[in-house]
Amino acid sequence: MILKNLDYAKEACVSASKILLNDFEDKNNLKTWFKEKGALVTEADIKSDNKIREILLKSQLGAEILSEESIFNATKSNKYKWLVDPLCGTVPYSIGLPHWGISISLIKDYKPYLGVLSLPTLKEMIWNDENGNVYNNGEKFQVNPTFSNLKDLTIGLEIDGGENWSTLGNFLFEKLNKIGQINSFSSAVYPAFHVLTGKMPAVIFFDIAPVHISGFLSISQNLGLKCTNFSGEDTNLKNENINQVVLAWPSVHEKLLKILN
Numbered sequence: 335m336i337l338k339n340l341d342y343a344k345e346a347c348v349s350a351s352k353i354l355l356n357d358f359e360d361k362n363n364l365k366t367w368f369k370e371k372g373a374l375v376t377e378a379d380i381k382s383d384n385k386i387r388e389i390l391l392k393s394q395l396g397a398e399i400l401s402e403e404s405i406f407n408a409t410k411s412n413k414y415k416w417l418v419d420p421l422c423g424t425v426p427y428s429i430g431l432p433h434w435g436i437s438i439s440l441i442k443d444y445k446p447y448l449g450v451l452s453l454p455t456l457k458e459m460i461w462n463d464e465n466g467n468v469y470n471n472g473e474k475f476q477v478n479p480t481f482s483n484l485k486d487l488t489i490g491l492e493i494d495g496g497e498n499w500s501t502l503g504n505f506l507f508e509k510l511n512k513i514g515q516i517n518s519f520s521s522a523v524y525p526a527f528h529v530l531t532g533k534m535p536a537v538i539f540f541d542i543a544p545v546h547i548s549g550f551l552s553i554s555q556n557l558g559l560k561c562t563n564f565s566g567e568d569t570n571l572k573n574e575n576i577n578q579v580v581l582a583w584p585s586v587h588e589k590l591l592k593i594l595n
């Protein structure tokens with residue numbers, strides 16, 4: 335049954351990717367608005383969300399579909415839930431920058447189970463199955479990257495909104511000044527993909543909802559990465575908003591927690 339659900343998640347990612355790429359190439363005609371302060375939405379978000387929901391409903395799992403843009407209540411009592419981000423990186427998408435993607439995951443009893451990430455501009459899709467296997471563009475995937483000293487590394491840092499930057503800025507810069515380079519993409523899926531594939535050693539998120547991270551969390555556990563808060567406690571998807579997330583390869587994760595604490 336679950337393999338079939340994975341197929342629906344992959345199909346949904348492929349179909350939504352086509353929609354998003356089409357509108358991305360015609361961004362001058364893209365309609366945008368703010369659903370709340372600092373929360374940009376485009377018509378592409380909504381079209382992607384609608385297509386993903388349409389396909390996931392075909393699975394007949396009857397599980398709740400919780401998306402960044404909508405909620406579809408469960409039609410059957412079960413331990414599963416879909417978590418969806420139909421366009422992770424709306425801001426860069428809206429101005430023609432390529433660092434955005436899609437995340438679809440299935441959680442079981444609030445634990446990561448299946449995750450699918452699509453990076454349409456990179457022509458990449460990565461996912462895990464229920465047997466612990468990870469695939470990148472259909473090929474079984476495993477990577478064991480090695481990283482140098484922190485002062486030579488580049489990590490990702492995602493803080494949503496200028497107000498949060500002003501609040502966290504001094505604390506973070508005092509802690510992270512031992513790291514070589516820090517990049518921000520205004521997306522969760524995009525930097526997470528580069529960590530999963532071993533190109534980057536780590537990415538740190540602040541105040542982020544489960545719909546943004548559950549896809550890469552599922553994949554990361556099957557690749558042997560760590561995903562915790564600053565105290566080393568595993569990320570908890572029961573929380574509506576997660577204050578701190580450190581996604582990193584183990585050797586770098588340990589070093590990051592030492593300086594963050």
